[in-house]
Amino acid sequence: MVKLLKYLQGATGYAVLAPLMMILEVSMDLMQPKLMADIIDIGIMHQNAAYVFSTGMKMILAALLGLIGGAACSVFTAIAAMHMGEKLRQALFDKIQTLAFLEIDQFKTSSLITRLTNDVSQVQNMVSMVLKTAFRAPLLCLGGMIMVIGLSPRLSIVFLVAVPVILIAVVIILKKSFPLFTAVQEKIDRMNTVMREGILGIRVIKAFTIEARQAARFDEANEHLMQAGIKAQHMNMILGPVVMLVMNISIIAVLWFGGNMVHQSTLPIGKIVAFVNYLVQIMHALIMVVMLVLNFSRAKASADRVNDVLDAAPSIQDQDCSLAMNGFDIEFKNVAFQYNEHSETVLNDLSFRIEEGEKIGIIGATGSGKSSLVSLIPRLYEATAGQVLVGGLDVKKIKLKELRENIGVILQDSILFSGTIEENLKFGSYPADWKAVEEAARAAQAHDFILEKENAYQSLVEQRGKNFSGGQKQRISIARTLLRKPKILIMDDATSALDMATEAKLQNTLQQRMAKSTILMIAQRISGVRDADKIIVLENGKIAAIGTHQELLAKSEIYRSIAVSQLGEEMLANG
Numbered sequence: 001m002v003k004l005l006k007y008l009q010g011a012t013g014y015a016v017l018a019p020l021m022m023i024l025e026v027s028m029d030l031m032q033p034k035l036m037a038d039i040i041d042i043g044i045m046h047q048n049a050a051y052v053f054s055t056g057m058k059m060i061l062a063a064l065l066g067l068i069g070g071a072a073c074s075v076f077t078a079i080a081a082m083h084m085g086e087k088l089r090q091a092l093f094d095k096i097q098t099l100a101f102l103e104i105d106q107f108k109t110s111s112l113i114t115r116l117t118n119d120v121s122q123v124q125n126m127v128s129m130v131l132k133t134a135f136r137a138p139l140l141c142l143g144g145m146i147m148v149i150g151l152s153p154r155l156s157i158v159f160l161v162a163v164p165v166i167l168i169a170v171v172i173i174l175k176k177s178f179p180l181f182t183a184v185q186e187k188i189d190r191m192n193t194v195m196r197e198g199i200l201g202i203r204v205i206k207a208f209t210i211e212a213r214q215a216a217r218f219d220e221a222n223e224h225l226m227q228a229g230i231k232a233q234h235m236n237m238i239l240g241p242v243v244m245l246v247m248n249i250s251i252i253a254v255l256w257f258g259g260n261m262v263h264q265s266t267l268p269i270g271k272i273v274a275f276v277n278y279l280v281q282i283m284h285a286l287i288m289v290v291m292l293v294l295n296f297s298r299a300k301a302s303a304d305r306v307n308d309v310l311d312a313a314p315s316i317q318d319q320d321c322s323l324a325m326n327g328f329d330i331e332f333k334n335v336a337f338q339y340n341e342h343s344e345t346v347l348n349d350l351s352f353r354i355e356e357g358e359k360i361g362i363i364g365a366t367g368s369g370k371s372s373l374v375s376l377i378p379r380l381y382e383a384t385a386g387q388v389l390v391g392g393l394d395v396k397k398i399k400l401k402e403l404r405e406n407i408g409v410i411l412q413d414s415i416l417f418s419g420t421i422e423e424n425l426k427f428g429s430y431p432a433d434w435k436a437v438e439e440a441a442r443a444a445q446a447h448d449f450i451l452e453k454e455n456a457y458q459s460l461v462e463q464r465g466k467n468f469s470g471g472q473k474q475r476i477s478i479a480r481t482l483l484r485k486p487k488i489l490i491m492d493d494a495t496s497a498l499d500m501a502t503e504a505k506l507q508n509t510l511q512q513r514m515a516k517s518t519i520l521m522i523a524q525r526i527s528g529v530r531d532a533d534k535i536i537v538l539e540n541g542k543i544a545a546i547g548t549h550q551e552l553l554a555k556s557e558i559y560r561s562i563a564v565s566q567l568g569e570e571m572l573a574n575g
C-alpha cells in the first residue's frame with residue numbers, strides 16, 4: 001500500500017488538508033460530552049438557565065464547526081482519492097503496454113482487466129477511508145481517553161479490560177481475513193474470464209445454441225464469487241457484535257460502579273453521562289479502526305495484485321548496449337523455443353538464412369510452429385536457445401523500437417480498433433499523408449471495397465471490427481502495415497480469408513511495392529507460397545525441407561503431399 005502512495009502526487013495538498021479538517025471535526029465531537037456534563041452538573045443542578053443557554057449555544061457552535069470540518073474532509077478526501085485512482089490506472093495501463101507477450105500470457109488478459117478496474121478501485125476506496133478515518137479514529141480514542149481519565153481515573157479502569165479484548169479480536173480476524181480477500185479477487189478474475197468469453201464469443205455460442213451451458217458456467221463462477229465474498233464478510237459479521245458486546249458490558253460496568261460513586265457523592269451525575277458518551281465515542285472509534293483494518297486487509301490483497309504488475313520486469317526490453325540496425329537479412333542459428341518452462345519445446349534446433357529482399361514462404365501442418373518462428377524475429381517472444389540475427393546482429397542487441405519499426409507483422413487475427421477506417425489505416429504511421437494511405441489501401445486490395453462503404457474512408461469501424469467481413473479486416477490490416485513501409489514484412493496467414501483472385505492480385509502488388517523488402521509469408525495454401533524465392537517446410541517445430549516450389553516437389557515428401565492434396569496431381573504435372 002505504502003508503495004502506491006506516490007500516486008497521490010499532484011493531490012498531496014488535498015491529502016494533507018483532509019485529515020486537518022478531520023481534526024477540527026474530532027475536536028468538536030470531543031467537546032460535546034464535556035459541555036453536556038457541565039449543563040447537567042452546573043446548569044441543571046443549580047437551576048442556572050443562563051448557563052444552560054450559553055453552554056447550549058456553545059454546543060451548537062461546536063456542532064456547526066464539526067459539520068464544516070467533516071464536510072471539507074469528505075470533499076478533500078474524494079478529490080485526493082479520485083486523483084490517485086486516475087494516476088494509478090494510468091501507470092498500470094502504461095506498464096501493461098510495456099509487458100512482453102510472455103508476461104501478458106502469465107497474468108492473463110481478464111486478470112489484467114480486473115487489476116486495472118476492481119483492484120484499483122479497492123485501493124482508491126482504502127485511501128479514501130484512510131484519509132477520512134485513519135486520523136479520526138485514533139484521535140477520538142486518544143482524546144476520549146484523556147477526557148475520561150480527567151473525569152474519573154477510577155472508572156477509566158474499565159478500558160484496561162475492554163480495549164485489549166477488542167485488539168486481540170482485531171488481530172485474530174485480520175490474520176484470517178487476508179487470504180479470504182485474496183480469494184475473492186481471484187474469483188473476480190475467474191468471473192471476468194467467463195464473462196469475456198461469453199460476451200466476445202456470443203456469435204459462436206448462439207450458433208452452437210449453447211447459451212444455457214454458458215449461462216451455467218457464468219452462474220458457477222458468479223456463485224463461487226458470492227460464496228467467497230460471504231466467507232470474507234463473515235469476519236466483518238463477527239467483529240461488529242464482538243465490539244458491541246464489549247461496549248455494552250463496559251457501559252453496564254460504568255453505570256454500576258459510577259452509580260455507586262454517585263450514591264456515595266464522590267462523582268457528580270453529569271460526569272457519568274459524559275463518561276458513557278465518551279465510552280460510546282471511543283467504542284465507535286474502535287469499530288472504525290476495525291472496519292479500517294478489515295478494508296485494509298482487502299485493499300492489501302488488491303494492492304499486492306496491482307504491485308505485481310507494476311513491479312513486473314518486462315522479459316523483453318532494450319539492453320544498455322542496444323545497437324542501431326545494420327541490414328535486413330535474417331539468420332536463425334540453432335534456435336530452440338518454448339513458451340514457458342512448463343510448455344513443450346515448440347521449435348527445435350532451427351538454422352537457416354534469408355537474404356535481404358528475399359521472399360520466403362513458410363508452410364507446415366497446423367501447430368507445427370510457424371507463428372512461433374516468426375514471432376521471434378521482432379522479439380515478441382525470446383528464443384530459449386540459439387540466436388536470431390537481423391542484419392548480422394543478435395535481435396537481443398538491437399534497439400527494440402527500431403527493430404519493431406522496421407518489421408511489419410500482420411498477425412493471424414486481424415484486430416481493428418473502434419474509429420474510422422482512415423484512423424485504423426494510420427494507426428501505426430501517424431501522421432501519414434492522404435496519398436500514402438490510399439496507395440497502401442490500393443496495394444492491399446482494400447481501396448475498392450472501402451469506396452463502396454457509405455462513408456468510404458470515414459466509415460466507422462465498430463469494436464474489434466465486427467462490422468467488417470474476415471477478408472475485409474485482413475485487407476485493412478495489410479494496408480495498415482504496408483503504410484509503414486517495413487523493411488521486413490511478416491504475414492502470418494494474413495490472406496487466408498481472401499478469395500484466390502484477390503490473393504493473386506495482392507501477391508502481384510506486394511512483389512512490386514515491396515520489391516526491396518524481405519518478406520516472410522506463412523500460408524496454409526500452396527498458392528500463397530509457390531512463387532517465393534524459398535519455402536521453409538516446418539514439421540513438429542523442425543525444418544523438414546527448404547527450397548523453391550519445384551525443388552521441394554522433387555525432394556520433400558511432406559511438401560509434395562500438401563501440394564497434391566491442394567492442387568491435384570494433374571495441375572502439378574502441368575506446372
Ligand SMILES: Nc1ncnc2c1ncn2[C@@H]1O[C@H](COP(=O)(O)OP(=O)(O)OP(=O)(O)O)[C@@H](O)[C@H]1O
Pocket residue numbers: 105339340343346364365366367368369370371372373412
Ligand atoms: N502463447 C502460447 N503459450 C503456450 N503455448 C503456445 C502458445 N501459442 C502457441 N502455443 C503452442 O505452440 C505450438 C505451435 O503453435 P504455432 O501457433 O506456432 O503453430 P502454427 O504452425 O502457427 O499453427 P497454425 O497453422 O494453426 O497457426 C502449438 O502446440 C501451440 O499449442
